Amino acid sequence: MGSTPSPEPVPAEPKTSRPALTFAYFGEFASHPGLLIGGELPLAESGGHRLFAGANVGTYWHQRHSVGAFAGAELGYRHTFNFGLRAELLAGAGYLRTFLAAPVYAPDANGTMTEVQDGGRSALMPSTAFGLGWHFDRARNGPLAAFARVQLFWQYPYNNAALIHPALQVGLNWHFGG
Amino acid sequence: MRSHRILILAFSLLSACGGISAEGDYYFVRSGEADLPVWVRGNVESGTFLVFLHGGPGYSAMGNPGALAFNELEKRYAVVYWDQRASGSSQGNVDPSTLTMEQFVEDTDRVLETLALRYSPRAVFLVGHSWGGALGTAYLLDPARQAKVRGWVEIDGSHDVVEGYRLSRERMLEYIDARLAEGVEEPWRKARDFYEATDRLSTDNILTHTSYVGMAGGYSYRNEVANERSPDELIFASPSNTLAWGHNEVATPMQFDFYGLSFTRDMERLTLPSLVMWGRHDGILPVGLAQQAYEALGTPGDLKRLVIFEESAHSPQDDEPTRFATELSSFIDQHR
Numbered sequence: 001m002g003s004t005p006s007p008e009p010v011p012a013e014p015k016t017s018r019p020a021l022t023f024a025y026f027g028e029f030a031s032h033p034g035l036l037i038g039g040e041l042p043l044a045e046s047g048g049h050r051l052f053a054g055a056n057v058g059t060y061w062h063q064r065h066s067v068g069a070f071a072g073a074e075l076g077y078r079h080t081f082n083f084g085l086r087a088e089l090l091a092g093a094g095y096l097r098t099f100l101a102a103p104v105y106a107p108d109a110n111g112t113m114t115e116v117q118d119g120g121r122s123a124l125m126p127s128t129a130f131g132l133g134w135h136f137d138r139a140r141n142g143p144l145a146a147f148a149r150v151q152l153f154w155q156y157p158y159n160n161a162a163l164i165h166p167a168l169q170v171g172l173n174w175h176f177g178g
Numbered sequence: 179m180r181s182h183r184i185l186i187l188a189f190s191l192l193s194a195c196g197g198i199s200a201e202g203d204y205y206f207v208r209s210g211e212a213d214l215p216v217w218v219r220g221n222v223e224s225g226t227f228l229v230f231l232h233g234g235p236g237y238s239a240m241g242n243p244g245a246l247a248f249n250e251l252e253k254r255y256a257v258v259y260w261d262q263r264a265s266g267s268s269q270g271n272v273d274p275s276t277l278t279m280e281q282f283v284e285d286t287d288r289v290l291e292t293l294a295l296r297y298s299p300r301a302v303f304l305v306g307h308s309w310g311g312a313l314g315t316a317y318l319l320d321p322a323r324q325a326k327v328r329g330w331v332e333i334d335g336s337h338d339v340v341e342g343y344r345l346s347r348e349r350m351l352e353y354i355d356a357r358l359a360e361g362v363e364e365p366w367r368k369a370r371d372f373y374e375a376t377d378r379l380s381t382d383n384i385l386t387h388t389s390y391v392g393m394a395g396g397y398s399y400r401n402e403v404a405n406e407r408s409p410d411e412l413i414f415a416s417p418s419n420t421l422a423w424g425h426n427e428v429a430t431p432m433q434f435d436f437y438g439l440s441f442t443r444d445m446e447r448l449t450l451p452s453l454v455m456w457g458r459h460d461g462i463l464p465v466g467l468a469q470q471a472y473e474a475l476g477t478p479g480d481l482k483r484l485v486i487f488e489e490s491a492h493s494p495q496d497d498e499p500t501r502f503a504t505e506l507s508s509f510i511d512q513h514r
Binding site for chain 1: 204205206207208209213215217264267269270271272273274288291292295413414415416417418419421422425426429
């Protein structure tokens with residue numbers, strides 16, 4: 001009399017939506033470089049589809065023009081294919097402060113020009129991005145993924161309008177747990 | 179504030195390690211909500227400073243460094259390139275209500291005062307191109323301000339926008355009729371309707387007019403402007419923000435109604451040494467304005483000069499750069 005064979009173990013579905021840290025090059029493409037550090041939390045997950053929230057801080061430098069420092073939050077949707085490729089869309093909003101990247105002169109109370117400290121100018125920073133990436137060792141739920149994102153962000157106000165900036169992010173996600 | 183200085187220092191060190199840098203001094207002049215970039219290049223030791231007033235309004239001076247004419251001038255003098263409010267790569271959040279001639283004049287004065295603070299120049303010349311011709315004229319109408327400047331150079335300038343448009347419209351109608359006679363209907367039939375219906379420039383029609391003038395070749399005669407700045411400097415060390423420049427170039431002329439300006443009758447108050455330079459084929463501010471400007475100036479005859487560039491349109495500094503630099507240097511050497 002044969003015994004009923006025990007069912008094959010079902011492989012655990014790879015999870016990439018664990019909390020993650022983000023480290024990235026952030027720049028107005030290659031010409032105005034900077035850095036971005038952030039994190040993301042999973043909000044919902046189904047199969048390879050994930051919705052996540054992120055927060056980040058960063059800076060970029062446009063020589064002889066400005067230094068931008070920003071902090072923001074974003075919502076993202078990511079689809080990760082079984083073989084590791086992932087594609088994502090993000091939208092967010094943040095605070096941008098820009099500082100002039102050279103000495104600044106302004107009139108004093110008597111109208112005489114004098115060198116002054118620049119305290120910077122504030123702006124809202126809405127953004128949207130599209131990215132492609134690769135989840136290394138996805139079958140065993142590895143912690144590391146690499147990504148590249150093309151981002152558009154806006155600086156508002158700029159001369160009573162919103163000034164668009166193209167940006168590039170290239171970096172790594174490190175997913176905790178597993 | 180200290181933290182942003184540390185950031186700038188760190189980025190500057192990175193840049194220096196990469197060997198990418200741009201020559202000259204760079205600083206900003208803050209005027210209300212406008213941060214005006216100023217780039218001083220060339221022979222500062224000469225003590226002679228040429229302050230360039232760019233066109234537009236809304237355009238930029240930052241594309242000029244590296245161009246042949248300016249390279250030649252920088253060997254002999256310091257050349258001061260700066261972007262006006264709501265123009266080029268200037269920064270800040272300028273309210274459209276501050277786009278007035280009075281405010282542009284005040285900004286110019288702040289740029290000159292800062293120049294005096296930093297360099298104590300022996301001689302300052304104002305060099306106004308296109309809209310810069312109107313701005314320089316307005317600046318110099320005040321005797322106290324005129325006293326700060328050794329000489330005035332107007333290049334295809336808009337000291338009289340009303341007359342400039344009248345001449346430009348006349349020229350365009352001649353050009354359009356010639357095209358229509360050749361059987362070229364598009365876009366000239368529509369253009370003729372536009373000019374028949376438009377006897378005065380305004381914020382509503384300026385872009386259409388400049389577009390037709392461009393199609394008729396009224397801006398550039400040779401169309402071979404060369405810039406000798408290295409590609410790595412242009413890409414990695416340029417102070418320009420191309421998207422801001424594009425935004426300002428379109429938005430500012432539509433927010434600033436300067437189209438009724440006419441300084442011709444006031445120009446007798448300008449008595450300083452003056453040079454009027456004009457391209458024969460200028461389509462936006464035709465050469466007829468040059469003779470009018472020359473005659474309207476209050477400058478004594480032996481201190482003013484009129485030079486027409488036979489192979490130039492709106493920008494002789496681009497179309498005939500070598501002759502441009504020679505003529506300008508000759509004038510400056512005579513009066514500095």
